[in-house]
Amino acid sequence: MGCPVAGTGEKRMSEGQSGAEQRLVTPGMVIGPSTGKHAGSGAIAQNEEFIATRLGWLNEQNDVVSVRPINSAYMPRSGDLIVGVVAEVRNNLWFFDVNGPFQALLPMSLAPWKVEFGSTRQHLGIGDAALARVQEVDEAHNMVLTMKGIGLRRLNEGCVVSIPVNLIDTLRGDNNSMVSRIRDLTDCRIIVADNGRVWVHGDADNMFTARELIQKLADEGHMNNFEDAVHALEQQRGEN
Amino acid sequence: MGGYGDVKLLRDDGKRLDGRTVDEMRPVSIEAGVLPAADGSAMVTHGLNVAVAAVYGPMEAHPRKIQRQDRAVIDVRYNMAPFSTGDRIRPGFNRRSREISKVTAEALESVVLVERYPRSKIRVEIEILAAEAGTRCVGITAAAVALADAGIPMRDMIVGVASGKIEDTVVLDLDKAEDNYGQADLPVGILPNTGEIAFLQMDGDLSIEEFNLAMEYNFKAASEIHELMVDALKRRYERGDN
Numbered sequence: 024m025g026c027p028v029a030g031t032g033e034k035r036m037s038e039g040q041s042g043a044e045q046r047l048v049t050p051g052m053v054i055g056p057s058t059g060k061h062a063g064s065g066a067i068a069q070n071e072e073f074i075a076t077r078l079g080w081l082n083e084q085n086d087v088v089s090v091r092p093i094n095s096a097y098m099p100r101s102g103d104l105i106v107g108v109v110a111e112v113r114n115n116l117w118f119f120d121v122n123g124p125f126q127a128l129l130p131m132s133l134a135p136w137k138v139e140f141g142s143t144r145q146h147l148g149i150g151d152a153a154l155a156r157v158q159e160v161d162e163a164h165n166m167v168l169t170m171k172g173i174g175l176r177r178l179n180e181g182c183v184v185s186i187p188v189n190l191i192d193t194l195r196g197d198n199n200s201m202v203s204r205i206r207d208l209t210d211c212r213i214i215v216a217d218n219g220r221v222w223v224h225g226d227a228d229n230m231f232t233a234r235e236l237i238q239k240l241a242d243e244g245h246m247n248n249f250e251d252a253v254h255a256l257e258q259q260r261g262e263n
Numbered sequence: 264m265g266g267y268g269d270v271k272l273l274r275d276d277g278k279r280l281d282g283r284t285v286d287e288m289r290p291v292s293i294e295a296g297v298l299p300a301a302d303g304s305a306m307v308t309h310g311l312n313v314a315v316a317a318v319y320g321p322m323e324a325h326p327r328k329i330q331r332q333d334r335a336v337i338d339v340r341y342n343m344a345p346f347s348t349g350d351r352i353r354p355g356f357n358r359r360s361r362e363i364s365k366v367t368a369e370a371l372e373s374v375v376l377v378e379r380y381p382r383s384k385i386r387v388e389i390e391i392l393a394a395e396a397g398t399r400c401v402g403i404t405a406a407a408v409a410l411a412d413a414g415i416p417m418r419d420m421i422v423g424v425a426s427g428k429i430e431d432t433v434v435l436d437l438d439k440a441e442d443n444y445g446q447a448d449l450p451v452g453i454l455p456n457t458g459e460i461a462f463l464q465m466d467g468d469l470s471i472e473e474f475n476l477a478m479e480y481n482f483k484a485a486s487e488i489h490e491l492m493v494d495a496l497k498r499r500y501e502r503g504d505n
Contacts, residue, residue: 047496047497047500047501049420049493049496049497050374050417050418050419050420051374051454052456052493065416069418074418074419074456076376077411077414077415077416078411078496078500079414092414093414093500094302094303094412094413094414095414096320124320124322124323124383125323126323162381163332163381163382164380164381164382164383189414245500
């Protein structure tokens with residue numbers, strides 16, 4: 024009974040393989056034979072074929088077939104640098120919203136200050152943003168943060184812009200080249216956190232320009248035109 | 264659904280009252296990403312049915328008693344807008360919407376890789392803006408596109424289709440009159456890639472031969488709708504020229 028539909032999948036398999044250009048795949052789409060290759064993120068092996076499990080761009084590197092998703096939720100990993108916003112304060116710990124499915128916990132022992140029991144609110148209140156690192160994540164998504172480390176601090180100034188998690192690499196560029204260009208261009212301090220939040224600090228006009236540029240990436244990231252936008256701004260600034 | 268002998272649903276030329284052949288579907292159009300606030304969304308127009316689905320999450324499951332330690336729960340809310348039919352529908356949950364929410368959630372759970380998100384919840388809201396028979400199938404199709412749009416990992420995109428029986432003839436995709444005065448209705452959720460069935464309900468009686476024919480129609484329709492679903496997602500995200 025399923026024959027006509029399976030035939031459609033076979034047709035798409037050839038589409039998924041042809042040409043060097045990356046192809047958009049949708050969940051359930053057959054993306055090629057699995058022999059001699061490994062399934063990366065966004066792909067599963069089923070009946071000697073790879074099936075895409077996410078909407079995204081097909082990617083094949085070093086015999087690993089994966090799908091670079093267009094949209095994805097932030098899934099924390101140990102060591103991630105994150106910009107968190109305090110969601111809840113207890114006497115001995117803070118709960119942070121980290122742009123993921125679960126809140127993260129910062130115990131007072133891992134705060135950069137000497138905090139006494141009951142005085143947590145003096146250091147960070149609800150709505151405050153902070154730069155922190157993920158200390159530990161378990162399989163049930165319990166997540167502990169630390170603010171002990173170089174550069175980890177409460178963010179008292181500047182602004183935070185959110186971008187989709189899958190566009191972080193685009194914003195950073197190879198070896199942070201893209202974010203360095205934006206820093207030079209706008210004369211702003213910019214920190215791109217792993218949870219899709221970007222901290223920007225500079226004078227008001229420059230901050231506005233940087234925010235606009237990053238927002239353009241967030242809105243039109245799938246169009247692959249971010250480098251052109253940065254280049255256009257470079258030329259505009261060069262002319263002025 | 265017992266059938267009304269005096270209602271004529273097939274014309275003398277063998278076509279249906281709206282001019283369709285027995286294996287012809289109502290026109291379908293699908294658009295992805297219609298709601299900016301949602302993580303993923305889709306609008307499906309199927310004949311005179313209009314369904315909008317929005318997906319939020321994965322997020323922390325609340326209340327905590329609904330959390331599952333090893334997987335995510337899918338929380339579906341199917342609702343028909345009060346203005347979706349000629350007779351005003353009383354707003355809020357009712358027996359029918361609870362049932363459809365439940366079967367839709369179970370159908371979606373079989374395709375979404377729920378084990379990737381333990382203790383979390385994926386919220387799916389399906390709102391029927393206009394109804395003309397077959398809204399649960401349209402809702403499922405819209406939810407599948409919205410889930411894909413939200414980047415939720417799935418084994419396949421489930422397609423909702425229905426066939427039925429009128430005047431002892433098996434037909435694809437019942438419209439309102441056929442649904443009300445026909446003899447049977449067979450809504451099915453199909454995984455187009457593998458040909459698996461994620462949900463199946465049957466209202467009325469069908470012989471084995473009629474059932475097989477109805478399923479054949481359903482698979483054919485699922486294939487066509489699946490192509491439209493893929494096309495809708497591609498239209499939303501295909502790269503620009505630059």
